[in-house]
Amino acid sequence: SISPLSKQFLWGAATAAYQCEGAKLEDGKGLSIVDLNINPKFADTSVTTDHYHRYKEDVALMKELGLKAYRFSIAWPRIFPNGDGIINQKGLDFYRNLIDELVKNGIEPLVTLYHFDLPKALQDKYQGWSSRQVIDDFFHFSKTVIDEFSDSVTHWFTINEQSNMFALPYLLVFDENDTRSIEEQKYQMNHYMTVAHAKVVEYCRTQYPSHKIGPAIGLSPYYAASALPEDVLATQVCADFKTYFFMDLYFKGEYKANIWKYILEQGYNLDILEEDLALMKSAKPNLLGINYYQSTMVRACPETEVAQDVAIDENGAKQAIFETAPGRYQVIQNPNLNTTPWGWEIDPIGLRILLNDIYARYPVPIIITENGIGGQESLDENNTVDDSYRIEYLSEHLDALTQSVNDGVDVVGYCPWSFMDLLSTSSGFNKRYGFVYVNRTDKELLDLARYKKKSFYWYQSLIQSATK
Numbered sequence: 001s002i003s004p005l006s007k008q009f010l011w012g013a014a015t016a017a018y019q020c021e022g023a024k025l026e027d028g029k030g031l032s033i034v035d036l037n038i039n040p041k042f043a044d045t046s047v048t049t050d051h052y053h054r055y056k057e058d059v060a061l062m063k064e065l066g067l068k069a070y071r072f073s074i075a076w077p078r079i080f081p082n083g084d085g086i087i088n089q090k091g092l093d094f095y096r097n098l099i100d101e102l103v104k105n106g107i108e109p110l111v112t113l114y115h116f117d118l119p120k121a122l123q124d125k126y127q128g129w130s131s132r133q134v135i136d137d138f139f140h141f142s143k144t145v146i147d148e149f150s151d152s153v154t155h156w157f158t159i160n161e162q163s164n165m166f167a168l169p170y171l172l173v174f175d176e177n178d179t180r181s182i183e184e185q186k187y188q189m190n191h192y193m194t195v196a197h198a199k200v201v202e203y204c205r206t207q208y209p210s211h212k213i214g215p216a217i218g219l220s221p222y223y224a225a226s227a228l229p230e231d232v233l234a235t236q237v238c239a240d241f242k243t244y245f246f247m248d249l250y251f252k253g254e255y256k257a258n259i260w261k262y263i264l265e266q267g268y269n270l271d272i273l274e275e276d277l278a279l280m281k282s283a284k285p286n287l288l289g290i291n292y293y294q295s296t297m298v299r300a301c302p303e304t305e306v307a308q309d310v311a312i313d314e315n316g317a318k319q320a321i322f323e324t325a326p327g328r329y330q331v332i333q334n335p336n337l338n339t340t341p342w343g344w345e346i347d348p349i350g351l352r353i354l355l356n357d358i359y360a361r362y363p364v365p366i367i368i369t370e371n372g373i374g375g376q377e378s379l380d381e382n383n384t385v386d387d388s389y390r391i392e393y394l395s396e397h398l399d400a401l402t403q404s405v406n407d408g409v410d411v412v413g414y415c416p417w418s419f420m421d422l423l424s425t426s427s428g429f430n431k432r433y434g435f436v437y438v439n440r441t442d443k444e445l446l447d448l449a450r451y452k453k454k455s456f457y458w459y460q461s462l463i464q465s466a467t468k
């Protein structure tokens with residue numbers, strides 16, 4: 001059959017700065033909150049895969065793989081070690097070299113501006129995302145980067161997984177002395193993030209009209225646990241809170257009515273200005289990045305249940321668990337689907353359901369900015385990894401993606417997570433996602449050599465036949 005994917009389709013792969021660069025404090029880089037948030041059970045961000053020093057070798061592997069695009073993030077504290085103030089030229093130089101190397105090899109750079117790494121200096125100075133000042137500082141950082149690289153980069157993602165920052169307990173830092181509840185603080189941070197995103201989108205769309213810019217958001221389809229109307233309604237409410245709330249903020253520039261009602265009912269007193277809402281309305285993203293890993297099943301939840309979404313592990317670190325939102329919804333395991341060893345439901349059809357639904361509501365071109373499966377892996381005697389389970393996962397998801405393009409959805413690129421093994425935020429090097437194996441463990445750096453997994457050759461031949 002003839003593939004509906006165009007010849008220009010962006011066959012890519014993804015990473016994020018803190019998960020692969022290492023060089024945590026090198027060449028003037030400042031610390032970020034994610035440097036501090038990694039669970040001590042795992043490796044830290046000091047070296048990770050040492051991509052900072054090995055980027056040429058890595059781009060050569062990307063070239064060999066046949067990538068047409070590479071999604072990566074620019075670390076804010078590498079450019080502005082203090083978050084604001086003086087530019088660190090060496091930080092800019094690193095990304096200039098990386099981008100030049102990509103372009104030289106025919107690989108389109110897809111740049112994420114914020115992937116969880118707020119400069120620690122700004123957390124210390126004014127509680128980071130809790131302060132209105134962060135809007136201007138994020139804008140200044142983003143403008144600096146966009147202006148600097150606009151000659152070579154035309155695809156930008158503003159903020160990665162704002163929805164997951166809201167949900168996961170280890171991606172933000174909260175002020176212990178704040179008298180507001182964590183949830184109220186989250187809604188405030190979320191608002192400032194939304195305005196910061198809008199300000200950058202507005203700037204880029206005005207200054208560089210041919211560029212594409214938008215959010216990269218982690219999304220899931222939501223399935224009702226039964227055909228009981230109560231469960232179906234709870235599923236709708238859950239999808240509103242976890243998906244459409246954020247999508248409406250980005251693409252309609254407004255707060256969904258039922259979420260706004262919830263905020264008022266909770267008595268949250270948010271700093272939201274008329275001018276914020278005006279900016280959100282006028283900023284129009286023309287690209288949507290979707291990170292998709294799994295679907296979610298939901299049932300109704302009585303008011304009398306106890307709210308929960310976080311557990312504390314044996315290291316005192318916060319872990320996400322199935323959410324219970326009393327009176328609204330409860331997330332439960334879907335008994336119909338297989339899961340990864342980490343309990344993430346494997347659901348390729350879910351990707352088609354999600355894409356069809358999202359594109360019908362928010363019709364902008366989509367790049368799958370993340371999709372993949374983590375596993376515990378080690379090198380075999382032939383110095384490779386037989387990751388057939390990954391080939392199966394990715395090919396089934398690509399089939400679903402292709403089906404949804406047939407259904408009429410404008411998907412213009414696919415970036416599996418991840419190009420190479422890297423530091424998983426939730427599970428360190430114990431959970432690998434790459435096409436390329438990196439020789440280290442959480443405890444031992446070893447030689448950090450790169451080895452091609454079975455999936456590398458599979459993706460290589462797939463890209464070859466799709467583009468010939």
Ligand code: BGP
Binds near residue numbers: 160164374423
């Ligand atoms: C997304 C993040 C990525 C990556 C991925 C896999 O939420 O954007 O940075 O970490 O999930 O998650 P994990 O490493 O926890 O398995």
